[in-house]
Amino acid sequence: MRFYSLDKLINLHDSYRKVFKIDQYNLILLQVDGERYLLESTCPHRGHPISESDIVGSSLRCSLHGYQFDIASGDLIAATEEPCRGLKTYELIYQGTEVGVVL
Template sequence: MRFYSLDKLINLHDGYRKVFKIDQYQLILLQLDGERYLLESTCPHRGHPISESDITGTTLRCALHGYQFDIASGQLIAATAQPCRGLNTYPLIYQDTEIGVML
């Protein structure tokens, strides 16, 4: 495993959304109400970009078919058609003035 820096902590703010591609991983870093989350960046149902999703509280709603996921756990909360798996989540690593992930 290796540390990948995603951004400087000074750049993060509530409403922050940024997509990253690291090797085969496609990730999105979010900050909401001071909390930071790192998730896979495409909906497991049909691969729609999560960056286009609506967020209410800690629920993310895919813009394509309305599937809903818990941002903190990645768990599928509601499916509008056939069920799918939840979103993969990744622990964030803080290193000096940067935030990143071990992959």
């Protein structure tokens, strides 16, 4: 396992949204209401980019079929078709002035 730096803390702000590809991992880093989250960046229902999703309260709403996921846990909240698994979440690691992930 290895630490991958994602961004400098000074660059993060509410409404921050950035996608990262690290090896086989497709991730999205979000900041909402001062909290930071790292999740897989594609909807498990049909693989649509989560970066295009709307943030509704504390959830992400996939713009393709309207599936909703809890931002903090990744849990599926609402499905418009067949149920799917939730979004995978990843623990953010803070090192000095940077935020990253260990994969």
